[in-house]
Amino acid sequence: MIELFNKYRYYVIFLGHGMLLAITMSMIDFNTVFPSLVNKLSDSKVIFGALYSIMLGVPFIFNLFFSHIMRRDQYKKKYLLLGINLRALSFLGMAFFVYYFSIESSAIVVYSLFFWIFVFSISGGFAGIAYLDIIGKVIDEKDRNKFFTYKQLVSSVSALVGGLIIKKIFDLKSLEFPNNYSIILFIAFGGLFLASLLFWLIKEPPSNKQEDVKLSTYFFKEIPAILKGDKVFSRFIVVQNLTGISLMILPFYMVYAKETFQLDNSYIGIYLIFQISGTILSNFFWGRINSKWGNKAVVNLCILFGAIIPIFALIISRFGPSVYSLVFFLVGFVISGRKIGFDQYLLEISPEVERTTYIGINGTLSIFIVILPLIGGTFIEYFGYNITFLLVSIIMFITTYIFREKKQVHR
Structure with a gap:
């Protein structure tokens, strides 16, 4: 049994962590549960957008600094544990x-x-860099496609368990606001703390030693050189920024539904379960696409889905709140595809010795994502959902063309 565990140690650790993390994140799902909480506290779309700007943008702002600090350290596990x-x-x-x-x-x-949310986001920034770097060190490149597919499948099934818990909590008439949300957030705290314990079992190998460089020199000299010399990477950063606009409106689908249909809390759990179901079923789809055409095809299709969903949401909202559940089913497809495709594509195009640098540059230069939710909330506040959703679809269709326009050759 011990030999078997040692052989599959990192699969057990990362998949076990993924299982607990998925249950935890269902408790405060940022496309259904959290938007409903914020909408309960304030009806201002600008405040809503500002919160999501912090949530999405803070990790990107600080990623360059974090990656610079970590590149000088051969061991990343302590950063991962602190962040979680x-x-x-x-x-x-x-x-x-x-x-x-x-x-x-x-x-x-x-x-x-x-x-x-600032604490949540900034800690997630350096935890995410450390997490991907450790995976890059302990999971062989030839096994990563299988690993990410398994991880996403385990996480999706576990998230469904979390979704059922959420539905049960909101269905209990004895649990009214704010008790229901308080219990959910406390469960999220406990689940995330337990999930972090598994990483103590990691025996992290050292990274290749890198020369210490001052941050100013690093920023002004190394980054432009990397972007100029690696057209694949620079194009990916452009796409990462533009596709952020589809992430921007994900939480607004829930707010749109609540305001359009005057929903009660029971639909929060229903929509979350539909979203998770889409995530689970799409794993087989994305795994097939990845195996046959590679990570780039997964990224392309994710962008296309991001272009279609806003228009679909406007059309299908005419048929009532139950049929509108299909929007969240498709959102689940996009979430799953991004997790499988984008991270793997970044690892695929990143030279091993510069992996944390590439991750940090990608995050920090994705600056458009920082302001997108605030822009989205302001647009919806003043121009309404119809114009905002249509504009998102147009930009996403343009992005599919940008990503596929030229043949990409890694330096």
């Missing part, structure tokens, strides 16, 4: 403020969310 535990703490903080202040002063809760 800070994320768990942010859930605990949100649970406390929601429970104690939601009824008497929802404004205090909203202000606190800006802080806790």
Whole structure:
């Protein structure tokens, strides 16, 4: 048994962590549960967009700094553990403020969310870099496609368990606001803390030693040289920025549904289950695409789905809240595809010795994502959902052309 564990140690660790993390993140799913919470506290789309700008943008702003610090350190596990535990703490903080202040002063809760989301996001930034770098070191390149597919499948099934828990909590008439959201956030704290414990079992091999470089020199000299010399990577950064616009409106699908149909809480669980079901079923689809045509094809199709969904949401909303569930089913497809395709494509085009550098540059230069949710919230506030959703679709269709226009040859 011990020999078997040692042989598959890293599969057990990463898949086990993925299972616990998926259950945890279902508790505060950022496309269904969290938008519903924020909408409960404030009806301002600008505030909503600002929170999501922090959530999506903060990791990208600080990624260059984090990757610079980590590239000098041969061991990344401590950064991973610190990031995960800070994320768990942010859930605990949100649970406390929601429970104690939601009824008497929802404004205090909203202000606190800006802080806790900042903690959640900045810790996720350096944890994400360390996580991908460790995977790159302990999982052989020839096994990564299989590993990412298995990981996504395990995570999707586990997320479904989390979705059923969410539905059960919202179905309980005895659990009213803010108790229901407080319990959900506390479960998220506990789940994320337990998930972090598995990483103590990792025996991390050292990274290749890199020369210490001052951050200013690193930024002004090395980054432009990499972008100029690697057209594949520079094009990927452009695409990463543009596709962020489809991520921008994912949480607004829930807010749109609540305002269009005047939904009760029961639909939060239903939509989450549809989203997770789409994620699960799409694993087989994306795995097939990846095996047959590679990571680039997965990225291409993800972009195309991102272009179609906003138009689909506007059309299908005419048929009521139940039929509208199909929007979240398709959202699940995109979420799954991005996790399988984008990360693997970045690892595929990143030279091993510069892996953390590439991850950091990609994150930091994806600056458009920082302001997109705020722009989206402001657009919806002043121009409505129809114009905003149609504009997103147009930009995403243009992005599919940009990504496929020229043959890409890695330097």
